[in-house]
Amino acid sequence: EAQVTQNPRYLITVTGKKLTVTCSQNMNHEYMSWYRQDPGLGLRQIYYSMNVEVTDKGDVPEGYKVSRKEKRNFPLILESPSPNQTSLYFCASSFATSGPEQFFGPGTRLTVL
Amino acid sequence: AQKITQTQPGMFVQEKEAVTLDCTYDTSDPSYGLFWYKQPSSGEMIFLIYQGSYDQQNATEGRYSLNFQKARKSANLVISASQLGDSAMYFCAMRGDMNRDDKIIFGKGTRLHILP
Numbered sequence: 727e728a729q730v731t732q733n734p735r736y737l738i739t740v741t742g743k744k745l746t747v748t749c750s751q752n753m754n755h756e757y758m759s760w761y762r763q764d765p766g767l768g769l770r771q772i773y774y775s776m777n778v779e780v781t782d783k784g785d786v787p788e789g790y791k792v793s794r795k796e797k798r799n800f801p802l803i804l805e806s807p808s809p810n811q812t813s814l815y816f817c818a819s820s821f822a823t824s825g826p827e828q829f830f831g832p833g834t835r836l837t838v839l
Numbered sequence: 840a841q842k843i844t845q846t847q848p849g850m851f852v853q854e855k856e857a858v859t860l861d862c863t864y865d866t867s868d869p870s871y872g873l874f875w876y877k878q879p880s881s882g883e884m885i886f887l888i889y890q891g892s893y894d895q896q897n898a899t900e901g902r903y904s905l906n907f908q909k910a911r912k913s914a915n916l917v918i919s920a921s922q923l924g925d926s927a928m929y930f931c932a933m934r935g936d937m938n939r940d941d942k943i944i945f946g947k948g949t950r951l952h953i954l955p
Contacts, residue, residue, distance in 0.1 A: 774942065
């Protein structure tokens with residue numbers, strides 16, 4: 727089944743404790759992206775990647791890191807989480823040059839205390 | 840800078856009526872794509888429809904159609920014969936020129952309520 731998976735789905739952590747949210751897709755997509763969703767703000771792009779070893783900042787990259795060592799995986803790293811990073815996070819993937827539809831993961835709800 | 844504006848935070852519509860959700864955009868890219876997504880209360884993001892900036896015809900997918908007016912920079916979603924299951928949050932999004940800046944930006948969304 728074609729899908730984007732994220733783990734964990736729910737996470738409660740404390741300020742400053744490094745964490746990683748994993749994202750994996752099985753559709754051989756070049757383009758992968760991370761978003762955060764906050765009430766009243768819609769989805770905002772954090773980082774995106776056009777292909778392996780190519781990453782670019784979205785609109786809200788501060789406080790986040792990403793890596794793209796393999797085509798299927800695109801982890802989101804919070805080196806020192808803060809309460810303002812409490813949010814719902816989505817990973818998504820698509821083909822880079824055709825097929826405009828993005829496939830979204832189920833979301834990760836993160837709470838930073 | 841690219842921008843997506845959805846001016847309707849919420850809408851209430853009677854079942855079986857047609858619905859138009861507004862979306863205006865701003866970009867300097869000559870080539871771009873416009874999308875609509877649905878997010879039901881369960882939280883998943885569901886792709887509905889896509890319109891490329893060079894597409895000559897308005898996109899349609901079943902009960903969904905995209906009213907694309909390039910000169911006015913609008914990309915309204917039209918849902919015909921609304922159903923109770925259409926109650927959800929709807930997001931308009933834009934993807935820029937892939938050869939320049941492949942960011943994707945979303946509007947703030949419109950929450951649609953279908954009344955029985």
